[in-house]
Amino acid sequence: LRALPAPRAQTPPPWPADPLPAAFEGFDAPAEPVRALWPAGEHAASERLDAFADGVIDAYQEERDFPSLPATSCLSPYLAAGVLSPGQALRAALTANHGEVEGGKRGAATWINELLWREFYQHLLAAYPVLSMHQPMKxxxxxxxxxxxxxxxxxxxxxxxxxxxxxxxxxxxxxxxxxxxxxxxxxxxxxxxxxxxxxxxxxxxxxxxxxxxxxxxxxxxxxxxxxxxxxxxxxxxxxxxxxxxxxxxxxxxxxxxxxxxxxxxxxxxxxxxxxxxxxxxxxxxxxxxxxxxxxxxxxxxxxxxxx
Structure with missing residues (x-):
């Protein structure tokens, strides 16, 4: 793996963005306390990833199954929305684990394995579109x-x-x-x-x-x-x-x-x-x-x- 240079900032488009509606028919925005749990944007995602990789990840293997403990990354919404890429998540985990995928810190290695499970399901869906048609794999x-x-x-x-x-x-x-x-x-x-x-x-x-x-x-x-x-x-x-x-x-x-x-x-x-x-x-x-x-x-x- 090698680090790629940071992309250059894009030139702002010459036309204004469409106005955001205050509400969508049939969709109720969550209450503010819930919205506060998942702050939007790349900056929030990066902060959450850094906080996890800088310490919480070390105990991930031992504590991840206990629902009362703050032991998981809570990054899944950002991955699902494309705000955070699997590559960014993997890089942070590898940095925390000194470049090792399977060895090194058990917490980091286990979390990397969970990322791989996520990618496995992404590839399955691409290879077997029947999975998007309410059909079992077996x-x-x-x-x-x-x-x-x-x-x-x-x-x-x-x-x-x-x-x-x-x-x-x-x-x-x-x-x-x-x-x-x-x-x-x-x-x-x-x-x-x-x-x-x-x-x-x-x-x-x-x-x-x-x-x-x-x-x-x-x-x-x-x-x-x-x-x-x-x-x-x-x-x-x-x-x-x-x-x-x-x-x-x-x-x-x-x-x-x-x-x-x-x-x-x-x-x-x-x-x-x-x-x-x-x-x-x-x-x-x-x-x-x-x-x-x-x-x-x-x-x-x-x-x-x-x-």
Missing amino acids: PETAAVPWRDAPEDLYAWQQGQTGIPIVDAAMRQLLALGWMHNRLRMVTAMFLSKNLLIDWRLGEAWFMAQLVDGDLAANNGGWQWSASTGADAVPYFRIFNPLSQSRKFDPDGVFLREWLPELAHLDSRAIHDPSPMERAAAGYPLPIVDLAQSRLRALEAFSGLPPA
Whole structure:
């Protein structure tokens, strides 16, 4: 790799820009507190990249899966909008890692690997346009007997499934237009496996909510979780959301932030409150039995025709 000279400033065009409308029909601008989370422009993107590469990246490998920690770069909106290029991000990571891609600092090497996953999905979409046509990468998975369950889908969308970690993550998405990456996998797998609802409905919901919505990355993540995509998780590897919650939010810090009705519960009970605790807090019972729904998903996928 070699550094390229900075591009010369372009001559300002001789005509004025079109005026920006105050509003767009059918589109509500987010509230100011949310807009403040994602300041626009190259300068903001560069500042965020520099702050991450100068220190946070060192602990990325150890802390990236814990949603209550500020351990991720939060650069995805800038990458999705083209404000920041993958090359700029890679260069910053390589600088932090003394030019090494796989060795050196574990945090930097892991983050570089995540950048490569993003580029992998971009190349997949270019090579297989069928992915933009609501089709699975693995043709045989088109035969999965997805459930038509609009009430369950709505409960998932609104963070009312009765599974605390899923609900907290979905409420974070609604409030911020962003969700922690670990929780994107947890919520996607819960929808496509435990609820056995078509992953494409979840993909569309995420795309409509995410400030970092990117067709290739979003599709790739959903097809990975639903076991329908390239190099996807095996269908029999189904995350248990309660185990994920206890492992990556052991003290319930993230849960308390997004589920205030459960904030008074101790660090053990908050992951799976008792029926009495749920009733007192006005929090719903689980809409699905995790063990039984896991078996249902295994049966649905194991019965597919061979590839």
